[in-house]
Amino acid sequence: MKYKVLPKRIITIVFLLAFSFMAYAGNSSKPKAEPDSRLWFTIANNADIIITGKVTDEKTKSPIPGVSVKLKDSQVVTVTDENGVYKIAVPNEQAVLSFSYIGYDVQEKAVGSLKNINIVLKSSQSDLDEVVVVGYGTQKKADVTGSVVRANLDDFRNAPTTNVANLLQGTVPGLNVGQVNRAGATPSISIRGQNTLGGNQNALIILDGVQYLGSLTSINPDDIASIDVLKDASATAVYGAQAANGVILITSKKGSIGQTKISFSTQFATQKPNIDLKPMARDEYLDHVKYLYYDQAFLAPDFTRPNPAFDLVSKVDASMKDAQGNLLPNDFSWFDEATRTGSIIDNQLSVSGGSEKVTYLLSGSLTKNSGFIKNDLFKRKTIRANIESKATNWLTIGLQSFGTFTNEDGVEPNFADINLMSPLILPWDNNGNYKINPFATNLVNPFLNYQANDYDRHNYFFANVYANVQLPVKGLSYKISFGNNYRLDLKNISNMYDANLTGQASKENTTYYDYTFDNLLTYNKTIGKHSFTATLLYGASERESSYTRAYSTGFSRLTLGYDNLQQGTNRFAISNAWKEALNYQMIRLNYNYESKYLFTGTIRRDGFSGFAENNKYGVFPSLSVGWDISKESFFKVNWVDNLKLRVGYGVAGNQTSRYSSLAAVGVGASYVFGDGGSTQLGQQVNSLPNPDLRWERTTGANLGLEFSILKNRLSGVVEYYNTKTTDLLYSVNIPVITGFNNILTNIGQLNNKGVEISLNSKNINSGGFQWNSTLSFSRNTNKIVKLLGDLNGDGIEDDLPQSGLFIGQPTAVIYDYQVNGIYQIGEKIPTGYSPGTYRIVDQNGDGVINASDRAILGSSAPAYRLSLLNNFQYKNFTLSVFFNAIQGGSKSYLAGNTPRVIRDDNAIRNNYLSGIDFWSPDNPNGKYPRSFVSATLNPPLFQNRSFVRLQDVSLSYKFSGKLIEKMKLQNLNLFVSGRNLATWTNWEGWDPETNQGLTNDGRPVFKGYAVGLNVTF
Structure with a gap:
């Protein structure tokens, strides 16, 4: 039930030590590239083996002319021609070729039995x-x-x-x-x-x-x-x-x-829970019932000695007994019946190419993801066409489009109900039919969802048509684009067991459409060492949606399901629609002096239909500057390759939801005319308008430092940011005498700041072996500075504790009762509590536990995030290993995680997750409460969610040589990979990152293994 535990104190140390080693490990000397000015030639004699091949750039895939190809430990050298092609003679199969070019990492390749060796060079520069x-x-x-x-x-x-x-x-x-x-x-x-x-x-x-x-x-x-x-x-x-x-x-x-x-890839992956967490089996379940009756199952005064006279069978719910009153013999796993090993099957095909006039990419895919819970199904089909044509020397037109069709048919059993079903009960009766109410209560059999006829489809269509015109003025271009999104959601379902077992069928559809129309004018000008780029934008966007649902209940039969709604006794129809529009203009100026001094200034004006009449538009300016210090003549630090400082300051906005500034009108029962008359519908104002509702404004400063040192062995970025959001959109409570409960308005101030670090190191590059690492770190905190002001007139800014908002605290603050252990037998216990309930700290010491004893206990937000990627390459093998971590320290990244059992009919009947450390008289140090009665106050136990996860591992092999030549392939790559393979945490439950603890209604995160193939013709 618990994950592997990693001591908290060593987490940061491990990462720092590992990275320090990687940054300086390996051979720090870089092989010198041979001169690239030699003429292309071949030295050969009768005993030599002729090797040919092509050298290309890793990112652009284009050939690299002038690459030095050298027979290692000899003077035999040639260079690639304008097509990146080379030819060289080697004495035997033990020969090793070295490929070098300025700005690229040196690569070495053993000849072996190969006659054709194609090489992809990676840039050694930043x-x-x-x-x-x-x-x-x-x-x-x-x-x-x-x-x-x-x-x-x-x-x-x-x-x-x-x-x-x-x-x-x-x-x-x-x-x-x-x-x-x-x-x-x-x-x-x-x-x-x-x-x-x-x-x-x-x-x-x-x-x-x-x-x-x-x-x-x-x-x-x-x-x-x-x-x-x-x-x-x-x-x-x-x-x-x-x-x-x-x-x-x-x-x-x-x-x-x-x-x-032509590229094709295929992948098959399995998916299982990353933790072994299941409901209790028969013996543990019956033991659980016994401990709910510990006052009868064990002898006083300490209730740790078994009572021989205790009759467990009499305490078990009647649904778990046969006609003779004996316990049913079953030990059935509802969990196993409702779950399976999930899988992903993914196939991709694309065709691309082009000429000077037209380039194209056509692709299609088929994906099927069968989830861990049965009927949790996702299927996707996609098709894409990206085409660009240089129609004339001044006009380029293009299309970027795709269609996606997803299938999510089927209704999974309710997972929470699955976990609370008793192992003594079977889902079927003696005739093999599903039981309606296995517990003989209102709780229906979760497997009845399998009887649903469910059609759940989502179709997405995207198309962006654009034209780029080079205007007669040199450096001036105009681009017009028209982007479209259309979505059609269809949800049809029928089930005889819905609508309180009377049967229900429904058809519903949602259509969504938006367009974005942009006009972009760009001017580029270079004057000596000065470069300018000016951008002007005018654009508009509209969005609209429509929803319709027709449904019926009360069916004697559902022969045609949702295709015959008129068979239902009760018929209903609902519909709604909405529309919103945006309009915007923007001007941006970029200035560059020798890539040494940089400036960017931007002003954008936005209008949105959702804002009030007095504030439809908002203006958002920004500016930023950059300074490449390493290009200064006075900067003479040889081991620093690049050092760039940048500072930015700007204002961004945040918009409200549609219609929120307007008075909303609803329709409801309003009048009855005359004695015995029917009720008439009328319109009522449900919310107050706010004609002065304004845009939120987030003003932020950003300071960044980019660097690379030791011949690009170590590079990275360090950033600090500090933002302030004012005019916060918030629904404020108002006196009910107005006829309304609240109104959306602008209040307060929220500050947000943080630091981010990204470090890249080239640890080893020697003998055909490469090892690169990337370390990422981020920390973010926010603080509420203002809310509604001084409401009490005491000169102090007031909190909103009922909303969990406190001046000087983060938005993720935890404000609740503090737990201090569990009351034990024989202890003096206040009224309203009993042995097995949590002891609550009396914060104000008045001897009474009430709302005044709530306190700020910490925050649900993380203290920091950390990740480490290691990439290893040896010959044709590539291995990448990625660790991801979120840490909270002592009072951050907390969440309530409190399975609680109180003896009542449901607690005796229901099942719970296995292995939970509940309190009992013979387990006084139990972590979680179990008691006879519900305490006056039942606060949660807040636990730390910190974790380190081995998130991604991938091993691939790229085939080369005769096999590739014979099959006339450009690429053949085989890989295996894994995801969420191990998690180290003290959190108990489904997963710390999803904030799901020891609860029946949680769901597991998946651990998956995959095998796949990538091939290019």
Whole structure:
């Protein structure tokens, strides 16, 4: 039931020591590259073996001319031609070739029996020349002044998962991605903590330049080329009001100029719970009932000696006895019957290529994820077409589109009900039919869900059409894009056991559509050493949705199920719809002097239909500067390769939900005319309008330092940020004499700050063996500075304890009663409590336990997050190992985790998770309460959720040589991988990261193993 335990004190030490070793391990000397100016030639004699091949760049896949190809320990050298092709003679199969080129890592390859050796070189320079997406454009990473990070996808693409968000978990400092425990589910996503109380808390997702409000489940992970994360206000300002919680930019793959490339990949993965946690079996269950009656099952005064006269059978619920009053002989596992080994089957196919005029990528995929609980099913089909055409020398047009069709048919049994079913009871009667009420109570058999006829489909359609026009003015271009999202959700279901066993059938559909229309004008100008880029944007977006449901109850039969609703006795129909619109303008100026002095200034204006008449628009400015110190003539530190300082300051917004500033009108029963008259419907105002409702404003400063040292052996980024959110959107309680309970308004101030560190080290690169590491660290804290002001007139800012909000405390504060052990037999116990209930600390010492004894106990937010990725390469083998950790210290990352049993009919009847350390007279140090009566107050026991997880492991082998030549393949790669393989924590229950403890209604996180194949023709 418990995870492996890792002592808390050594967690940080282990990471730091491991990283320190990796940063300096291995041979620090870098092999010198041969001169690249030699003419191409071949030295051979009759005994020589001729080796040919091609050298390409790892990222661009393009050939590299001028690469030095040397026969190790000799003077035999050649260089690649303009197509990256080389030819060299070697004396025997024991020869080793060395490939070197300025800016790339040296690679060595043993010849063996190979006649053709193709090499992919990796850049040895820092990634400063990498182009990242920054919103409405791209920039060289060296020129970026905001906090922009490109996620590492390559080391995680083999992970057994169906959602691209799972690949991001723990990989980017400040990007917080949760776990999932359902087939095809999307995890929670946040960036740099909480900036709001009642506003939108979701990160903004931009897919190929278009805001994407669909589920990330709809995006095929294999179609994604890159993911860039914008974290600070200066980087997110280009998206203005929608960017207060950070931005995730997803860019799909495109075709490239060259011969047609056909890629196919397949993967099979298993999924099991990462912890062995099940309900009690027969013997433990009966023992549990006995201890609920410890006052009768054991002898006074200490109730530790068994009572021979105790009759356990008489205490067991009647549903678990036969006609003669004997216990049923069953030891049935409802858990095993409801679960299975889950699996993922994933197949991907893509065709790409192009010419100077047209490039294309076509792809399709089939994915099936069968979850751990039966009928937890997710199937996905995707098809994508990305096409770009250079129609003329001044016009480029393109299409980025996909369709996704998901199938989630079937209703799983209620997992909480599965866990509370007694092992003495079977789900079937003597005729093999499901029992309706196994306990002879209102609790129905959870397996009756299997009888549902369920049709649950979600269809997603995305298309972005764009044109890029090079205007007659040099450096001036105009881009117009029209992005469309359409979603159709169909949910049809019928079951004879629904609607209190009278039968129910329903059909419901939801349609959603949005468009984004952007006009982008970009001007690039270089004057000597000065470079300018100006960007002007005008855009608009509209969203609308419609929902309809028709359903019937009271069926004598359900022959046609949901396709014959008129058979139901009671028929109903409901519908609703909504629409909202946005309008925005933006201007951005980038200045660059020799990539040494950098400046970015942005102003964005947003309008949203959901805001009040007096505040439809908000203006959000930002500016940031960068200074590459290492390029200064006075900077003469030889071991420092790059040192760049950047500072950013900006304002982002947060918008309210639609219609929230308006008076909402509802329809309900209002009048009765005359004696015996029927009730008439009328309209009533349900909420007050607020014509002065304003945008939230998050003002933030960001300080970043980028560096690389020791010939790029160690590089990294250190960032500090501090933000302030004012005009917080919050629903404030008002006097009921107004006729209303609350009104949405702007209040208070919330501060948010943190630090993020990312370190990359090249530990060893020698003898064909490479070892690289990445360490990520982030810490975030927030604090409420203001709320409603001084309500009592005492000069002190007032808290809102009923809402869990306190001045000077974080939003995730825990305000509750403090537990101090369990009352024991023979102890003086106050009225309202009994042995086996929690002892509550009397905080004010008045001898009475009441609401005044609540205290701030800590926070549910983490203290810090930490991850470590190690990547090893030897010859054709690649191994990556990724650890992820979240730590809370002594008073952070806490959560209530309190299984509690109180003797009543349900407690005697219901089952519970096995191995729980309940209190009993003979187990006085038991951790969790078990008592005769419910205490006056039953506070939770707050426990630390800190953990270290071996999250991802992948081992791959890339085939080369004769096999590849004979099959005429460009690539053949075989891999095995694992996910969530081990977790070290003191948390008890399903999983610390999902905040699910020892509770019947929790769900396990999956541990998975996968095997797969990638092949390119």
